Amino acid sequence: MKEKLLAAMADLDEQTTLALVKELLQNGYTPLDIVEICRQGVELVGKSYSEGDYFLADLVMSEEIFKGVMQILEPLIPLDVQQSGVPIVMGTIEGDIHDLGKNIAIYLLRSHGFRVLDLGVDVSPAQFVESVNACGAPILGISVLLSFCVGTVKKVVDLFQEVGLRDKVKIIVGGYPVDEQVKEYTGVDYYTRDVAQALAICRLILNDQRPHN
Numbered sequence: 001m002k003e004k005l006l007a008a009m010a011d012l013d014e015q016t017t018l019a020l021v022k023e024l025l026q027n028g029y030t031p032l033d034i035v036e037i038c039r040q041g042v043e044l045v046g047k048s049y050s051e052g053d054y055f056l057a058d059l060v061m062s063e064e065i066f067k068g069v070m071q072i073l074e075p076l077i078p079l080d081v082q083q084s085g086v087p088i089v090m091g092t093i094e095g096d097i098h099d100l101g102k103n104i105a106i107y108l109l110r111s112h113g114f115r116v117l118d119l120g121v122d123v124s125p126a127q128f129v130e131s132v133n134a135c136g137a138p139i140l141g142i143s144v145l146l147s148f149c150v151g152t153v154k155k156v157v158d159l160f161q162e163v164g165l166r167d168k169v170k171i172i173v174g175g176y177p178v179d180e181q182v183k184e185y186t187g188v189d190y191y192t193r194d195v196a197q198a199l200a201i202c203r204l205i206l207n208d209q210r211p212h213n
């Protein structure tokens with residue numbers, strides 16, 4: 001069933017995708033398991049696009065289907081009403097308007113009681129620095145999907161260094177091109193393409209005492 005969902009996402013078959021999501025839920029899969037399968041599905045869409053088999057309209061379609069999946073899943077992830085404490089600042093890097101992954105990461109963090117300040121997409125290095133400085137956030141999450149925007153992530157890190165705030169904030173990057181090399185090049189503290197790991201990293205940084213579920 002998991003493979004069928006992956007294939008339906010990759011084939012941009014909306015009806016089958018949504019039906020399978022419901023079926024998987026009934027069979028005990030968690031919303032997070034399903035998000036991960038769908039993420040892999042859209043990754044296949046991206047691969048077909050880069051190989052010339054799919055067009056831009058197909059990328060847009062994959063976004064629509066993913067949103068439909070999230071509409072089913074979101075009500076099942078209870079939002080912790082006691083969102084308190086220091087905020088985590090999050091945004092998509094300048095030049096990049098991809099936000100599906102960022103929004104999922106934010107939703108997951110909020111659903112575990114973290115306060116997250118969402119700066120949206122196309123966020124400049126100066127905006128990131130201003131925001132972290134203004135609210136004293138100990139964590140900054142940057143989403144980057146376009147490889148050519150990785151250099152701008154480095155600019156964010158350099159700007160924090162320049163204004164003397166680098167040691168006040170831990171920076172995590174997430175998104176399609178992130179890996180150990182991107183971490184080394186940009187100078188960020190952590191990278192992840194896995195939202196569950198993102199949650200674990202934030203807990204580690206804040207030494208969070210919330211119950212782990």
Ligand code: B12
Nearest residue numbers: 043046050096097098099100101141143146147174175198
């Ligand atoms: C959907 C999509 C679009 C949609 C975006 C809709 C939206 N609102 O986000 C649209 C159609 C608008 C789009 C446009 C473009 N896209 Co596009 N897109 C994709 C696609 C298919 C899926 C991305 C996605 O949403 N994945 C699903 C999410 C859930 O996964 P994710 O982002 O990785 O996020 C997960 C983790 O990484 C993590 N995470 C993400 N962010 C963060 C942040 C933090 C802090 C943390 C902790 C975790 C975290 O949590 C998420 C949940 O697991 C990818 C293919 C791919 N393989 O990723 C191409 C892809 C990213 N796009 C690509 C391109 C080229 C473009 C365009 C330039 C196309 C064009 N010619 O115009 C434009 C760029 C527009 C711009 N300026 O940004 C390329 C990038 C190639 C590259 N190496 O740079 C890709 C890889 C496709 C390809 N193979 O060629 N795209």
